[in-house]
Amino acid sequence: MVLQKRLEYGFNGYQVPPTPRAPRSARKRVSSWKKNEDHNRMCAFDLLATVAGKLLLEVDESVDKTENGSSKPNVCDQGSCNKSFFVSEIIKSPVTDTCSGPASGITISDCKIEDINRKQMNIDPPVNRKLPVVNNVDCNLNLVIRDDDEKSYGPTQPDTLNNKAFRARPRIGDRRIRRLSASKQCDVYRNKKNGYKYQRPLRDYPFKKRRLYQLDNPSNSDNKSGFLEDGSSLDATSQDSHVKLKIKSFRVPEFFIEIPETATISSLKRTVMEAVTAIFSGELHVGVMLQGKRIRDDDKTLSQTGICHDNKLDALGFTLEPNEFQVSPFLCPESRSLTRYSPPQTVANEVAFQQQADSPMTISRNITESDHEMSVDDRSGLDSRALVTVPDSNARELAVVPVRKLKGAEVAQRRIRRPFSVSEVEALVEAVEKLGTGRWRDVKLRAFDDAKHRTYVDLKDKWKTLVHTARISPQQRRGEPVPQELLDRVLIAHGYWSHQQAKNQLKLNHHQLDSTPTCRLL
DNA sequence: CTTAGGG
DNA sequence: CCCTAAG
Known part of the structure; x- marks a missing residue:
C-alpha cells in the first residue's frame, strides 16, 4: 500500500507541508542579485537613442537687435523660436554591449547653430515641455507587457509560464515596475539569468494621477528648472561673434511597442507616450560632439574648441546622456541580449510609427534612409523585439510602460x-x-x-x-x-x-x- | 524573491 | 490593492 503523505481532514485534506520550507534566512539569494541590480542601473541607458544632426553655423550679427526690442524677449514658443530645441532626427550611435557605461546618447541632429550668444540655448528638455516631435524612438527597452488577463482556468500557458518556471519568471506580480529600489529586484537580471524575456505584468490602467511628465506651465513664473522659459534672463552682453544654433530634429531609433490589434488608438497613443516618457523622464545631461569627437572639457570656450561660425553643418552635435544612476532598470543592458542592434545609420526624416499586422501588433521599425512610409507588408526587415506589449484581451486597459522612479515625480498607477x-x-x-x-x-x-x-x-x-x-x-x-x-x-x-x-x-x-x-x- | 502585516 | 520590513 502506498504511503499516504497527506493527512486527511474531512475534505481534500489538510496537508502538512511535506517539506517544510527552509527558513527564509536560509534562502540566500539576495546578495548576489542585489549587486547585479546596481550594476544594471549604472549601465542601463546605454541604449539611449541618438540624435545626429547637422549644424548650420553662421555669424549672427543681429543678436543685439534682438536684445533691443522689448524688455522681455519673446516667449520662445516651440517651433517659432529659433532657439528652441527641435527634435526630429536621430541616429543611433554605437552601443557597447557591456555595462561599461553609456555608449550612446541622443544626438541632436539637424540643428542649426543660430545663436549661442546667450551662453545657453533655450533647449526645452523633452520632459519639461510638450514632447518634441519624436518621430522614431528606439531605446531598446526590452519591455514586454504580457497579457495578464488570462483567467485562471483557461488554457495553460506555454511551459515557460508554468509551475517550474514560475520562480524563474521575471515576476508575476504587478508591482514590480515601481518598487525599483524598494525590494531590490531586478527582473532583467533574472531575464539574463534564466533567459527569459522580461515580462512586465500587465499594469492596469486606471485613472490615477500620473505625473510622469510635467509640462511646464508658461504662466508659472517659478522657473527652477534651469531652463529658461524664454531664454531672457541669460546674460546677453557677449560681444563675440555668435553662432546660431537651431536643433531641428530629434529621433530615437529602435523603439518597439507591441500592442494587440484590439487595442484602441488611444491606448496605443498612451503606450507610446508612456514609453517615450519612460525614456526621457530620466535625468539627462548634454554632451557635445565636434567632428565626431566628444568634447569633455567644459571650460573651453567655443572658439577654443573649434565651434565657430564656419563649422560645417554636421560638425557639431549634441548628445543627451542619461544620468547613470537614474537609469531605469528596464533599460538594463541585459535587455540588449534580446535586442539586435542595427548599425548606426544615417538619419531619416520624419518617420511615423508603423503598425504591423502581426498580432499582437508591433510597432517597430528601424530607421532607414528614406523610411517615410513603410507599407504594412514591408516588415521583413523589422525586428520583432517589442518594447511594450499590450494585452490582447482587455485591450482597453492599456499596459503601462514601466515607470522608473524619478525624484518622486511619478507614481505608477494602481491596478484596477x-x-x-x-x-x-x-x-x-x-x-x-x-x-x-x-x-x-x-x-x-x-x-x-x-x-x-x-x-x-x-x-x-x-x-x-x-x-x-x-x-x-x-x-x-x-x-x-x-x-x-x-x-x-x-x-x-x-x-x-x-x-x-x-x-x-x-x-x-x-x-x-x-x-x-x-x-x-x- | 517571499512572507507577513499594516495601510 | 499597495507598501515594505524581514527573512
Missing part, C-alpha cells in the same frame, strides 16, 4: 480592482486547505498559475478578507456573495492552519532553547 469571483474563491480555499496559509507562492502556483493578475500577495490579501468576511454577518458583506459553504471552509482552514502555525512556532522555539543553552546563559 478585480473582485474575486466565486470560482476563484473556491480555488483559493481549496488550495489553502491543502497548502496552508503560509505558502502563498505555492497557492498561487497551484490554483492561480494562469491568472497573471493575481499575485501571491493578492491571494494572501484575499484570504485575509475572506477570513474577515466569514466572521462578519452576512448583512455586512458586500460584493458578490460568497457561498456560505466556502466561508465555512475558510474559517475551518484558517483555524486549522493558524493552530498549525502556532504549533510550529512553539516547536521552533523549543528547539532553539534546547539547542543553545549556553547562549542563554551568556
